[in-house]
Each structure stands twice: as structure tokens, then as C-alpha cells.
Amino acid sequence: MSNPQAEGVRAQRCMVASGHPLAAQAALQCLREGGSAVDAALAADAILGVVEPMATSIGGDVLAMVVAPDGEVSSYNGTGRAPAALDPALLDALPGQRIPERHPYSCTTPGVVRGWHDLHQRHGRLPWPRLLAPAIALARDGFAVAPVAAREWALFDRVLHADPVCAALYRAGRPPAAGERFANPGLARTLQAIASDGPDAFYLGEPARAAAQACQAHGGVLAAGDFAEHRGDFRAPVSTRFRGLEVFECPPNTHGVAILHALDALEPQALAADDPGAVLQTVRAMGEAMRHASQTVADPAGNTVCTVVVDADGLAITLMSSIFKRFGSGIAVPDCGFVLQNRGFGFAGPGHINSAAPRKRPYHTVVPGAAKRDGRFHAGFGVVGGLMQPQGQLQLLVRLAAWQQPLQAALDAPRWRLESATALAIEHGMPEAVTRAxxxxxxxxxVGAGELGGRSDFGGAQAVLRAADGSLLGASDKRKDGIALGA
Incomplete structure (x- = not known):
């Protein structure tokens, strides 16, 4: 007999899984109004940028995996590029000639707003302003800060003090407690301009000019021209087969290829669910895949949020956005209500395929995923948490496809996280036999590794799966504030 609690939420027509209840509720309402899965995901993502400002915002990037009702799969890369003025010679005086974590040089062009619009142009049904209206209202009128968001806000309060604008915006030294209301009227005004005038209000308007001035005031080189030049692109995904599924990931500059590399190594293995050795094989496959990705992934031309939506027509999307490290660069844009991302920290040192260069996209950790079975959509999934993203996805896929675990149980199960080639954090609750092995x-x-108060971040997953009977199952990770809702 099935266990409904272990399965997750079941619905017949449509399903949403997102990292915050307000985002999930807004997405489901879009679906009820006749909107597409993409409409719903965009509405949710805009809200996540309001209610989880440490994780994402219009100052960050977006990536998506879209599965059409006929099974056609496409990915969208909305990651921003390094400033045109980022001469590698500027890095000569920095340690290792690499961009530090929250240095002004780490600011890359935000891709979220253009990405929202590109996805809406191709797959949207509801009017553009309708999608942003719920986020605008929350930013203007305020919202109750959720428990996990409040905890992370306090843990990363240290990031907020370096820039006076950021300190004032996000209440440095007095972060809001769980349940306390927080409003961001500057962000409401910026979103309203975008809703009224489209992405040009952001990329050619005051937000671009103010962002450039803010970055340059701290010694950075991001310019208004970098905003004007930004473009995202739809691309064919990369894929592999694992246990009867065809698994799809975004191509480089993301490290989604690491997941596929690990799955290829595991496909011929027995991977018995009750064998601690199977977990050891999975860890080793992931470690080798991440090592390979670190040497080979670059632009061929953190912290994150995730929403997965499937609509009544069968269109499915996994949408993920991020400002990378919590609160990004820590440089806020005056009167606009957001911080700039710090993706430039993802560049490697000189002489590497992923070394910094003008207009180049850095190595990117965001990896929205999807899977098909028998040529049709089977699942959409994403795991937030920087380098936990490929590791969490691999563990989720092994549990679902190799071990046939119920969806919610697979998300809730304890995880491991490689912090280096030999250092492995193991989440509380892992079977003792596995830990010993x-x-x-x-x-x-x-010990003491990771950003979360000296402990490792085991991520937060969102997933929607098409069951054998055609119904939809949704699950949201207990490690975050999210929820799954269906109709």
C-alpha cells in the first residue's frame, strides 16, 4: 500500500512545487486563470526574489528546462556575462589572480529580467503585467518573513555591512525574525516599471545606470553598457540515459554535465538500495564528475531558488534563479531594492579554460533538470545550494530511478555533500552503516566547513513527477520554507 505522506502531493491536472508558500500559491492561481506553466513559474520566481532576498532577485541570473507536451525539451540560459571592461590585467594584484568571493569585480550582468521576458514571449499566455503583480504587492505592502529565510538572513547578516545602501535595505545588525514583516518599496517600484515597460525598463533604464554607479563606487567595472548588451539564449540541452529515464541538463557554462557524467558511471552498477557500498559508489562518481567539470566547464561562446510547474496541457518547466552566494556581492542598487550577484567568483585563475575575460560567462552552479520516460515528460527537479546542486540531483535521481523511492521520501532522505575531494559532510539521520562505509x-x-554557521548546506529540492496512472506528484524539501500545491 502506498504512503501518501511519502509520495507527496497528488493532483490530476496541474502541479506546482516552489520554495515559499506565497510563490506556490501565486503560481497555482496563474494556472487557474488559464496561464501556462511558464506563466506560473515566472510569477513564483518574481515573488521568491521579494521574500528570499538572500537567495535571488532581479540582480541575479535565471536558467530553465522546458518540456513541451509533445516531449520536446529546450533549455534557457539567462546567465550574465562579465563586464566588457574586466581586463584580466586588473586581477594581477589579487591573490592567485582570482576574483575574491564578494569583490566588486565579482559583479556580472543580471540575467533574470530578460530571461523572464524571453520565456514569456515563447510560452506565456497571461499578460506580462499580471505575472509581476503579486510580487509588486508583496514588496510594496510587506510580508511575514518565513522561518528558514529568517535563519539564513541572520546567519549572513555579516555580508550586509560593507555597503551602506545594502545595510539600510536589508537591516544590517537587526535582521527580521520569523514572522516579522518586511517591505521593499524600492523593489516594488522597479518591478512596477518592468511590468509597465518590459525588460528595457531594467536594462536601458535607471536600474542599469544606478547599478553601474553602485558597482563602480566600490571599485568595480560593471557598466550600463553591459546591461544594454545582455542577451539570453534558448539552447538544446545535454542528456544521458539512466535506469529507463532520459535525463536532461543545461549545457555549459553550467555544470549540469557533471550530473550526466556521474550517471553514466553509475548506470552499469548494481546500486542495491540496502548496500552502503552503493552510496560509496555514488559519492566517488560524483567526486570524479565534479573534478572533471571543474577542469572542462566554461562559457562555450550558491544560493538559488527553484520552482517546478506542470500545467493542464502537459507543459512543464523547472525554473531556477540565483544571486550566487547569499546576498550576492553585498552591493545594493540605491532606490531599486536589490543587490548585484557575485557570479564572477566562479571564474578560475589565469590560463584556465574558465579564466576571467571581458563579456565571458563564468562557471555556473545553477542546474535545472528534467527527465522523460518513453518520450514524454516524467519529472522536473532542481536542488538549490551552490555545489550541492549536482550532488543533490544525483542523490535524488538514484533514489527515484534506481531505488524506486516515493517522491517526498526521496527529497526528505538524509544527504551527503562533498566539500573537497576527500572531505564529506554527512547529514544527520544517515544510516550508521552508510556513514561507517x-x-x-x-x-x-x-568540521566547521560550509557557510551555514560552520555547517554544510544540504540544499533544498523541488520536484514534480508524472505517476504511472497519469496523475502528478509534487514534493517540496523540508529543508526550505516551500510547499507543493496541485489541482
């Missing part, structure tokens, strides 16, 4: 194999406990 991993430690016996030489993986050490990274």
Missing part, C-alpha cells in the same frame, strides 16, 4: 573509505568529516 564512507568514513572507512577515507572521506573525512569537514
Amino acid at each position: 564512507l568514513r572507512a573509505a577515507g572521506y573525512t568529516d569537514p
Whole structure:
């Protein structure tokens, strides 16, 4: 007999899984009004940028995986590029000639707003202003800060103090507690301009000019011209087969290829669910895949949020946006209500395929995923949390496809996280036999590692799956504030 709690939420027509209840509710309302899955995901993502400002905003990037009702799969890369004025010689005086984590040089052009519009132009049904209206209202009127968001806000309060504008915007030194109301009228005004005049209000308007001035005031080189030049692109995804599924990931500059590399290594293995050795094989496959990705992934030309939506017509989208590290660069745009992302930290040192260069996209951790079975949509999924993203996705896919675990149970299960080639964090609740096998194999406990108050971040997943009977199952990770809703 099935366990409904372990399965997740079941619905017949449509499903939403998102990292915040307000985002999920707004997405479901869009679907009820006849909007597409893309409309719903965009409305949710705009809200996430309001209610989880440490994770995402219009100052960040967006990527998406879209599966059409006929099974056609496309990915969208809305990641921004390094400033045109980022001469590699500027980095000569920096340690290792690399951009530090929250240095002004880490600011890359935001891709979210253009990405929203590009996706809406191709797949949207509701009017553009309708999608942003709920986020505008929340930013203007305020919202109750959710528990996980409040905890992360407090943990990363230290990031908010370097820039006076950021300190004032996000209440440095007095972060809001869970349940406390927070409003962002500057962001409401910026979103209203975007709703009224489209993406040009952002890329050619005052937000671009103010962002450039803010970055340059701190010594950075991001310019208004970088905003004007920004474009995203639809691209064919990369894929592989695993346990009867065809798994799709975004191509480089993201490291989605690491997931596929690991799945290829695991496909011929037995991977018995009750064998601690199967977990060890998975860890080793992921470690090798991440090492390979770090050497090969670059622009061929953190912290994150995720929403997965399937509509009544069968259109499915996994949408993920991010400002990278929590609160991004820590540089806020005056009167506009957002911080600039710090994706430039993803560039490698000189002489590497991923070394910094003008107008180049950095190595990107955001990896929205999807899977098909028998040529049709089977699942959409994403795991937030920087380098936890490919690791969490791999663990989720093994649990779902190899071990046939129920959806919510697979999301709730304890995880491991590689912090380096030999340091492995193991989440509380992992079976003792598995922990012993991993430690016996030489993986050490990274005591004090990770950003979350000295502990590792095991991510937060959102997933929607098409069950064998045609119904939809949705699940939202208990590690975040989210929820799954269906109709």
C-alpha cells in the first residue's frame, strides 16, 4: 500500500512545487486563470526574489528546462556575462589572480529580467503585467518573513555591512525574525516599471545606470553598457540515459554535465538500495564528475531558488534563479531594492579554460533538470545550494530511478555533500552503516566547513513527477520554507 505522506502531493491536472508558500500559491492561481506553466513559474520566481532576498532577485541570473507536451525539451540560459571592461590585467594584484568571493569585480550582468521576458514571449499566455503583480504587492505592502529565510538572513547578516545602501535595505545588525514583516518599496517600484515597460525598463533604464554607479563606487567595472548588451539564449540541452529515464541538463557554462557524467558511471552498477557500498559508489562518481567539470566547464561562446510547474496541457518547466552566494556581492542598487550577484567568483585563475575575460560567462552552479520516460515528460527537479546542486540531483535521481523511492521520501532522505575531494559532510539521520562505509573509505568529516554557521548546506529540492496512472506528484524539501500545491 502506498504512503501518501511519502509520495507527496497528488493532483490530476496541474502541479506546482516552489520554495515559499506565497510563490506556490501565486503560481497555482496563474494556472487557474488559464496561464501556462511558464506563466506560473515566472510569477513564483518574481515573488521568491521579494521574500528570499538572500537567495535571488532581479540582480541575479535565471536558467530553465522546458518540456513541451509533445516531449520536446529546450533549455534557457539567462546567465550574465562579465563586464566588457574586466581586463584580466586588473586581477594581477589579487591573490592567485582570482576574483575574491564578494569583490566588486565579482559583479556580472543580471540575467533574470530578460530571461523572464524571453520565456514569456515563447510560452506565456497571461499578460506580462499580471505575472509581476503579486510580487509588486508583496514588496510594496510587506510580508511575514518565513522561518528558514529568517535563519539564513541572520546567519549572513555579516555580508550586509560593507555597503551602506545594502545595510539600510536589508537591516544590517537587526535582521527580521520569523514572522516579522518586511517591505521593499524600492523593489516594488522597479518591478512596477518592468511590468509597465518590459525588460528595457531594467536594462536601458535607471536600474542599469544606478547599478553601474553602485558597482563602480566600490571599485568595480560593471557598466550600463553591459546591461544594454545582455542577451539570453534558448539552447538544446545535454542528456544521458539512466535506469529507463532520459535525463536532461543545461549545457555549459553550467555544470549540469557533471550530473550526466556521474550517471553514466553509475548506470552499469548494481546500486542495491540496502548496500552502503552503493552510496560509496555514488559519492566517488560524483567526486570524479565534479573534478572533471571543474577542469572542462566554461562559457562555450550558491544560493538559488527553484520552482517546478506542470500545467493542464502537459507543459512543464523547472525554473531556477540565483544571486550566487547569499546576498550576492553585498552591493545594493540605491532606490531599486536589490543587490548585484557575485557570479564572477566562479571564474578560475589565469590560463584556465574558465579564466576571467571581458563579456565571458563564468562557471555556473545553477542546474535545472528534467527527465522523460518513453518520450514524454516524467519529472522536473532542481536542488538549490551552490555545489550541492549536482550532488543533490544525483542523490535524488538514484533514489527515484534506481531505488524506486516515493517522491517526498526521496527529497526528505538524509544527504551527503562533498566539500573537497576527500572531505564529506554527512547529514544527520544517515544510516550508521552508510556513514561507517564512507568514513572507512577515507572521506573525512569537514568540521566547521560550509557557510551555514560552520555547517554544510544540504540544499533544498523541488520536484514534480508524472505517476504511472497519469496523475502528478509534487514534493517540496523540508529543508526550505516551500510547499507543493496541485489541482
